Amino acid sequence: MSLQLRDLYEGFRDAEVIKALSKRITQESEALREPLHVMEVCGGHTHTIMKYGLKQLLPQNIRFIHGPGCPVCIMPKERIDHAIDLSRMEDAILCTLGDMIRVPGSKGSLAEERAAGRDIRPLYTPLDALKIARENPHKKVIFFAIGFETTTPMSAALLDAAIKAGVENLFLHANHVLVPPAVDAIMADGRAKVNAFIGPSHVSVITGSKIYEPLPIRYGTPVAVSGFEPVDVMEGILMLVRQKNEARCAVEVQYTRAVSREGNTKAQALIERYMEPRAHFRWRGIGDIPHSALRLREAYAHYDAERVFAEHLGNEPIDDHKLCICGTILKGLASPKECKVFGTACTPSTPLGSCMVSSEGACNAYFRFAEV
Amino acid sequence: MCLSIPSKVVEIDEHNVATVDTMGIKRQVSLDLMRDEVGIGDYVLIHVGFAMNKIDEEDALASLAVYKEILEAMDEEERRRSIEADDACEGRA
Numbered sequence: 001m002s003l004q005l006r007d008l009y010e011g012f013r014d015a016e017v018i019k020a021l022s023k024r025i026t027q028e029s030e031a032l033r034e035p036l037h038v039m040e041v042c043g044g045h046t047h048t049i050m051k052y053g054l055k056q057l058l059p060q061n062i063r064f065i066h067g068p069g070c071p072v073c074i075m076p077k078e079r080i081d082h083a084i085d086l087s088r089m090e091d092a093i094l095c096t097l098g099d100m101i102r103v104p105g106s107k108g109s110l111a112e113e114r115a116a117g118r119d120i121r122p123l124y125t126p127l128d129a130l131k132i133a134r135e136n137p138h139k140k141v142i143f144f145a146i147g148f149e150t151t152t153p154m155s156a157a158l159l160d161a162a163i164k165a166g167v168e169n170l171f172l173h174a175n176h177v178l179v180p181p182a183v184d185a186i187m188a189d190g191r192a193k194v195n196a197f198i199g200p201s202h203v204s205v206i207t208g209s210k211i212y213e214p215l216p217i218r219y220g221t222p223v224a225v226s227g228f229e230p231v232d233v234m235e236g237i238l239m240l241v242r243q244k245n246e247a248r249c250a251v252e253v254q255y256t257r258a259v260s261r262e263g264n265t266k267a268q269a270l271i272e273r274y275m276e277p278r279a280h281f282r283w284r285g286i287g288d289i290p291h292s293a294l295r296l297r298e299a300y301a302h303y304d305a306e307r308v309f310a311e312h313l314g315n316e317p318i319d320d321h322k323l324c325i326c327g328t329i330l331k332g333l334a335s336p337k338e339c340k341v342f343g344t345a346c347t348p349s350t351p352l353g354s355c356m357v358s359s360e361g362a363c364n365a366y367f368r369f370a371e372v
Numbered sequence: 373m374c375l376s377i378p379s380k381v382v383e384i385d386e387h388n389v390a391t392v393d394t395m396g397i398k399r400q401v402s403l404d405l406m407r408d409e410v411g412i413g414d415y416v417l418i419h420v421g422f423a424m425n426k427i428d429e430e431d432a433l434a435s436l437a438v439y440k441e442i443l444e445a446m447d448e449e450e451r452r453r454s455i456e457a458d459d460a461c462e463g464r465a
């Protein structure tokens with residue numbers, strides 16, 4: 001039998017399989033000695049859980065706690081302000097990916113700047129920034145780079161291609177953040193009642209499952225690295241229940257069709273070559289987390305928008321709207337429905353906070369898939 | 373942003389750019405991050421215009437086979453349960 005593309009979609013979304021796994025989980029979870037509080041670190045999983053109503057398919061003693069893994073949601077306002085300031089420079093073209101364009105900073109969003117006439121371009125792939133730089137040799141083309149470990153190698157590949165092509169009017173503003181320090185910050189805080197993790201899918205494709213190995217040791221929490229499809233998430237939960245019942249805690253991989261222990265070593269080498277950890281990075285709502293993000297290495301400082309255009313950029317931390325509880329949600333301490341303005345003053349078309357903007361944000365997923 | 377779905381490689385050009393089929397839609401993706409050789413017919417995961425890795429076909433098939441077994445086991449359990457329920461009604465006329 002050979003694998004069909006259709007199997008890869010439908011096989012892992014099969015309603016009957018989801019139901020069967022739900023039954024298994026319900027049966028086996030009766031033996032759990034304490035309730036299972038599963039943090040799904042990645043916003044992609046939050047999206048799947050809400051979209052397929054997986055919460056409703058699980059017994060009372062299994063709860064999800066939504067984690068910080070949405071790259072748009074954790075971007076603090078002062079960094080979005082950087083993007084706006086860069087786009088206001090003379091002869092600048094600012095490029096970025098996806099939802100970033102709609103997230104409000106303290107000076108509004110990039111979408112508003114674009115409406116006001118700035119040259120701001122949403123890209124399908126970072127490589128398009130190189131094309132734009134070549135087509136506009138007299139402009140400064142700035143790629144506002146966001147994302148977790150999944151997207152970092154693509155930014156490194158862009159820089160690599162720019163250097164090889166001798167393009168000198170392309171600059172990166174690097175906001176690449178790392179999963180393990182964020183999870184550590186949440187666990188060290190101690191208030192989130194997390195006792196198991198669903199590990200991210202595509203972060204792990206790049207990094208390998210090895211990056212989670214300290215978690216069971218430090219916090220006694222089992223980890224199941226799962227795929228993004230609903231069957232994957234349910235099977236991941238079953239693996240966590242079994243680990244608990246067998247009094248084990250280890251990193252297990254459910255998503256073996258795509259994740260190895262070592263990950264994509266070519267992508268890792270590319271990151272290593274061009275980027276290094278920052279001493280500090282402020283996460284929206286969570287605050288400063290040491291060594292939790294990357295920047296360009298000193299040797300490539302002339303491609304680094306933050307260094308080259310430093311005089312245009314402010315560095316004061318700017319806090320969120322005072323009603324917004326995104327920070328508490330990102331720390332796993334509250335659910336979107338506890339926010340006073342959820343679904344009223346704050347909706348996907350009028351987002352007050354970043355968690356409402358991205359389809360991976362918890363507030364957005366709740367708004368779209370839960371009965372409001 | 374992370375929700376990349378599997379795609380099938382249908383063409384590879386001399387610049388290491390592949391044309392892939394994602395649910396019937398054709399897109400161009402860079403193979404520059406791929407460590408292993410990629411061929412026509414391979415399944416890859418795509419993220420922002422790059423292939424991130426190949427999907428292990430055997431592994432995917434093995435998972436699907438396991439799910440089939442789970443379904444069959446569930447079916448059998450259910451059948452047994454309904455027979456037992458039926459047996460429990462022996463008293464009826």
Ligand code: SF4
Pocket residue numbers: 323324325326329336339340341342343346347351352353354355356363
């Ligand atoms: S609903 Fe809006 S304001 Fe409330 S926490 Fe979510 S993003 Fe912030």
